[in-house]
Amino acid sequence: MQQFQESVYDLIVQTSTVLPADVRRAINRAKEKENAGTRAALAVSTISDNITMAEEQLSPICQDTGMPTFIIHCPAGANQLEMTRQIQAAIVQATKDGKLRPNAVDSITGTNSGDNLGEGTPVIHYEQWEREEIEIKLILKGGGCENKNIQYSLPAELEGLGKAGRDLDGIRKCILHAVYQAQGQGCGAGFIGVGIGGDRTTGYELAKKQLFRKVDDVNPHPDLQKLEDYVMETADQLGIGTMGFGGESTLLGCKIGAMHRLPASFFVSVAYNCWAYRRQGVTLDAKTGAIQEWLYEQGTAQKMTDPEMNDVHEPDTEQRREFKLQTPLSEEDVRQLKVGDVVLLSGPMYTGRDALHKYLVDHDAPVDLNGSVIYHCGPVMMQEDDKWIVKAAGPTTSIREEPYQGEIMKKFGIRAVIGKGGMGPKTLAALQEHGGVYLNAIGGAAQYYAKTIQGVHGVDFMEFGIPEAMWHLEVEGFAAIVTMDAHGNSLHAEVEKDSLARLAKFKDPVF
Ligand SMILES: O=C(O)C[C@H](O)C(=O)O
Numbered sequence: 001m002q003q004f005q006e007s008v009y010d011l012i013v014q015t016s017t018v019l020p021a022d023v024r025r026a027i028n029r030a031k032e033k034e035n036a037g038t039r040a041a042l043a044v045s046t047i048s049d050n051i052t053m054a055e056e057q058l059s060p061i062c063q064d065t066g067m068p069t070f071i072i073h074c075p076a077g078a079n080q081l082e083m084t085r086q087i088q089a090a091i092v093q094a095t096k097d098g099k100l101r102p103n104a105v106d107s108i109t110g111t112n113s114g115d116n117l118g119e120g121t122p123v124i125h126y127e128q129w130e131r132e133e134i135e136i137k138l139i140l141k142g143g144g145c146e147n148k149n150i151q152y153s154l155p156a157e158l159e160g161l162g163k164a165g166r167d168l169d170g171i172r173k174c175i176l177h178a179v180y181q182a183q184g185q186g187c188g189a190g191f192i193g194v195g196i197g198g199d200r201t202t203g204y205e206l207a208k209k210q211l212f213r214k215v216d217d218v219n220p221h222p223d224l225q226k227l228e229d230y231v232m233e234t235a236d237q238l239g240i241g242t243m244g245f246g247g248e249s250t251l252l253g254c255k256i257g258a259m260h261r262l263p264a265s266f267f268v269s270v271a272y273n274c275w276a277y278r279r280q281g282v283t284l285d286a287k288t289g290a291i292q293e294w295l296y297e298q299g300t301a302q303k304m305t306d307p308e309m310n311d312v313h314e315p316d317t318e319q320r321r322e323f324k325l326q327t328p329l330s331e332e333d334v335r336q337l338k339v340g341d342v343v344l345l346s347g348p349m350y351t352g353r354d355a356l357h358k359y360l361v362d363h364d365a366p367v368d369l370n371g372s373v374i375y376h377c378g379p380v381m382m383q384e385d386d387k388w389i390v391k392a393a394g395p396t397t398s399i400r401e402e403p404y405q406g407e408i409m410k411k412f413g414i415r416a417v418i419g420k421g422g423m424g425p426k427t428l429a430a431l432q433e434h435g436g437v438y439l440n441a442i443g444g445a446a447q448y449y450a451k452t453i454q455g456v457h458g459v460d461f462m463e464f465g466i467p468e469a470m471w472h473l474e475v476e477g478f479a480a481i482v483t484m485d486a487h488g489n490s491l492h493a494e495v496e497k498d499s500l501a502r503l504a505k506f507k508d509p510v511f
């Protein structure tokens with residue numbers, strides 16, 4: 001088994017950096033669907049470029065490299081303790097090499113272990129089988145889409161859809177609702193795995209296992225096949241679109257599994273995976289640990305199509321204004337901006353997410369934040385000599401900062417926040433009152449944004465861990481779209497309202 005660790009390392013690197021071909025084909029299809037020139041088309045074409053950049057640089061597709069979860073099948077007698085040790089060593093190495101972000105945080109102390117090892121992480125499931133080889137499947141599912149997983153207990157009353165009973169039609173309603181409630185926060189268009197039945201734990205496990213199916217496979221169970229086809233035909237009609245910008249492509253895949261349940265329980269569990277659907281697998285020679293075969297078609301076999309090829313739709317009706325702005329920003333700079341404008345920022349900006357927002361409520365900031373731009377981002381960083389290098393730096397889900405954001409903007413004079421998925425009414429009111437703007441960057445486009453970062457000028461709060469520290473960045477031409485402005489407009493609120501009305505059209509029984 002001398003090559004086992006090296007093979008696991010290769011699997012981790014491939015999974016984090018090269019999106020498999022079946023996922024790429026689904027994203028290419030989405031690109032064809034989104035109307036050329038719209039915000040959603042811009043988002044999907046950025047996603048597509050980002051996939052190619054990550055592959056070329058063998059760098060993380062998204063900065064959130066998720067909770068590494070391994071499913072291993074091995075012959076009887078294979079040494080699981082030794083495999084676990086070697087997997088842990090491969091994880092540590094991949095973290096050192098900037099292929100994984102240090103993502104293991106002590107839930108009680110808040111300390112990041114720094115090497116992705118910790119209580120319960122990585123997740124490794126072993127199962128024995130009759131075959132001679134070892135099979136390892138790995139999924140790297142990030143926190144933003146994980147937060148959009150949802151579990152229903154039937155019967156239930158669902159927003160927009162009414163009663164959902166303990167039958168196939170009730171399940172149908174849960175699935176559509178699960179897609180609706182994710183909006184743009186899980187970096188859609190996404191893929192869903194659905195687990196019907198089980199208990200609360202095994203139901204979610206079954207849902208996650210569905211994410212290991214191939215995008216183009218066909219469900220062997222005829223009823224579930226019909227349901228999958230129905231969901232795929234219907235979900236896009238919700239109009240949530242890429243990144244929740246409103247548009248034609250809302251769901252890229254739906255895989256459903258079922259298991260027995262207790263008479264009293266009827267769970268429908270949904271695992272939502274973002275477009276950055278990073279899962280791969282290998283079979284290994286059980287004696288040497290060498291890779292025999294890759295389980296999913298490797299991404300290098302499927303190029304991302306050229307966005308220009310798809311300009312076959314109606315011309316864009318959205319008026320797009322473009323602003324090149326230098327940071328720090330003035331109140332005038334941000335008050336002129338309206339929802340739909342594209343902003344290209346140059347100059348200093350600061351990263352800040354959960355730990356920093358909580359801290360700033362009752363502490364001073366370490367730097368002058370007047371006119372500043374806060375980027376909701378937890379990057380992958382590497383230290384070379386005494387310089388910090390940004391390896392991946394896409395936005396994180398902003399809604400988590402909703403309790404703090406408005407207050408902090410006013411307290412420190414912050415003029416813009418960049419994130420993804422949008423924020424709520426408290427922040428919207430603060431933008432209007434104080435003069436601020438919310439800029440939506442394209443979620444998961446970690447290589448695309450890393451390229452705009454010209455330098456790292458400092459860092460505060462390293463004790464929060466790399467993703468949560470306050471990084472002082474210098475950017476050039478950082479592009480984002482205004483989705484909440486200082487005039488009380490929020491694209492997110494609009495899309496949510498519109499998609500709820502569309503959801504209600506699917507109230508009547510189908511199955
Ligand atoms: O933690 C992150 O960097 C992002 C997270 O996956 C998110 O989607 O919010």
Ligand code: SF4
Pocket residue numbers: 062063064065141142143144145185186187274275276394395396397443444445
């Ligand atoms: S930022 Fe978006 S693409 Fe990245 S892990 Fe989170 S949900 Fe997925």
